[in-house]
Amino acid sequence: MRNWIDRALEPFAPGMVARRVGARMMIQAYEAANPSRLHKAKGETRSADMALQVAGKPLREQARWLDENHDLVTGLLDRLDERVIGAHGIGIEPLPLDKNGKRHRALASRIKARWAAWSLAPETSGELTRPQMERLVARSWLRDGEMLAQKIRGRVPNYRYLTETPFALELLEADYLPFDFDHPERGIYQGIERNEWRRVRAYHVYKQHPGDRRGFSLSTKRVPAENMIHLAHRKRIGQSRGVSILHAVLTRLADLKEYEESERVAARIAASMTMFIKKGEPHMYGEGGESGGTSGAGQRMPDGGRTIPVGPGMMFDGLMPGEDVGTIESNRPSALLEGFRGAMVRAVGAGTRVGYSTVARDYNGTYSAQRQELVEAQLGYEVLQNDFIDGWSRPVYRDWLRMEITTGGIELPDDLDPDTLYNAFYLAPVMPWIDPSKEAKAWRELVESGFADEAEVARARGRNPDELKASREDEVRINREKGLVFSSDAFHEHYGGQANAEDRQRRRDRRAAADAADGEGDTD
Structure with a gap:
């Protein structure tokens, strides 16, 4: 040795x-x-920060280019938007409690109403609603690896708030935070200023986007950490900056895009080829290569060749002596394309927490197989949902509510338990039902056996339990006022008013008569 x-x-x-x-x-x-x-x-022997110091910007730029030019990547990120954020954004259900431990519904209703009003214009430009903002934030976070938002609160020179609440968010792409802004003596690395315990003290960001190329100097400004949200997709302990969720599959995606383009070009070339004319023996031609036979059909070209117009169902009898017509066989597109592409897409899904069927839009299979894949993919979506809620939704909601209380938009009642003021349930998109009848039957059995409650079922369907209950109350009240009775309203069957007593008695009499008739038949 x-x-x-x-x-x-x-x-x-x-x-x-x-x-x-x-x-x-x-x-x-x-x-x-x-x-x-x-x-x-x-x-890999480098630290997390040193590895991203070199690779972070190229990875981000490649991911953006693929999002702009590769349909597969665009569809993948679209589906992540749908599964992580959803059409209505991350719903928030306030859960403040009174001093008796019961939910303070009046305060929760007031918070909900003010939150809905602020959600119409939550960011500084006024171009996005809250769901639109959250989808763009999540897309930038997953594609670029990170994004930032500066909190605008109180009086700000030259800025007018678009809602009654003096709180807004200035959205910043990851480019605003430079990778090469380092001052070790001040504890600044990659634009982030930290103390000796690695706690973030401030962010040093560009005043304008460095990609605008409008002739300005790339000067920076210092933003305290309490005024900035930094949502980063981290893969290692001690990693300051985020990395794209596509980082492990970028090479595969680029190769797959080029391979598909090559197959498409080959298929187009093959489709353009119709036939060829095989010439006769050399002695059958005179000087200049022209045949001594008939001129044949077609148009004579200046160089001595000829063109033959081709059309559907045509008949051609203008071959010269010794000539023969042949066709070009094409094996494009390759029969192996679909299987190879499916294997590559499956690997892409495995590297990005997305199911194969979701990326490929291929939903063939049994109910059990589809549900198994959906359940496993949903676990990955829930991880991303929780990361987004912890890094974005909860800080935004709490800062907004704090500003509402400070400015008097929401008054706190005397019977409120102050420790529960910021309690809330965050509603992210839930796993869709493959077979609604089976899913509904399973939930009904769980509720009836006491292993679930109505609120849990409502949340599993992506509904707010309080809103659903209020909607049902209005619906049942209107139906009763108009004399409409449906199977979903058991009140009329068991606890109906006096007006329905005679009708119920007639039904009981008819059932009794029918039972008696059945009994006599059995006796005979």
Whole structure:
């Protein structure tokens, strides 16, 4: 196990030689750690920040280019928007409690109304509603790896709030936070200023987007950490900046795009080829290569060749002596294309927390197989949902509510338990039902057996339980006023008013008569 270096050092540093030999034996004990011709054993020794110092910007730019030019990536990110954020954004159900531990419904209703009003124009430009803003934020976060938002609160020079609440968000792409802004003596690395415990103190961001190219100097400004939201997709401990969710599949996606383009070009070329004319023997032609036979059909070209118009159902009898017509067989598009592409898309889904069927839009399979895939994919969506809620939705909601209370938009009642003021249930998109009848039957059995409640069922359908209950109350009240009775309203069957007593008695009499008739028949 010793080499010539070990033998040379052994008389002077035997301890070091022993450590060298021990380390070599440990490496050899793990086959995967031993580089070979077939196994290159590549490794990453840099810190998380140093690895992204070089790769962060190129990864972000490649992901954006694919989002703009590759339909597969556009569809993948669209589906992540739908599954993580949804059409209505992350719903928030306030849950403040009174001093008796019961939900304070009056305060919750007031918070909900004010939140809905602010959601119409939550960001500084006024171009986006809250659901639109959250979808763009989530797309930038997952595609670019990170995004930022500066909190605008109180009086700000030259700015007018678009809602009654003096609180808004200025959305910033990841480009505003420079990778190369380092001042180690001030604790600044990659534009983020930290203390000795790595707690963020401030962000140093560009005043304008560096990609605008409008002739301005790239000056920065310091934004305290309490005024900034930094939503980052991190993969390692101690990682300051985020990395694109596509980072592990970028090469595969680029190769797949080029392969599909090559197949399409080959198929177009093959489709353009119709036939060829095989000439006769050389002695059948005179000087200049022209045949001595009939001129044949077609148009004579200046160089001595000819063109033959081709049309559907045509008949051609203008071949010259010794000529024959042949067709070009094409194997494009390749019969292996679909299987190869499916395997590549499956690998892309595995590397991005997205199910294969979702990326490929291929929903063939049994109910059990589809549900199994949907359940497994939903687990990945829920991880991203919780990350988004923790990094974005909860901070935004709490800062907004704090500003509402500070400015008097919401008055706190005397019987409120102050420790529960910021309690809320965050409603993200739920797993869709594949077979509604089976899903509904399962939920009904859980509720009837006491293992679930009505609120849980409503949330599983993406509904706010209070809003659903209020809607049902209005619906039932209007139906009763108009004399409409449906099977969903059991009140009329068991606890109906006096006006329905005679009708119920007639139904009981008819049932009794029918039972008596059945009994007489059995006796006979």
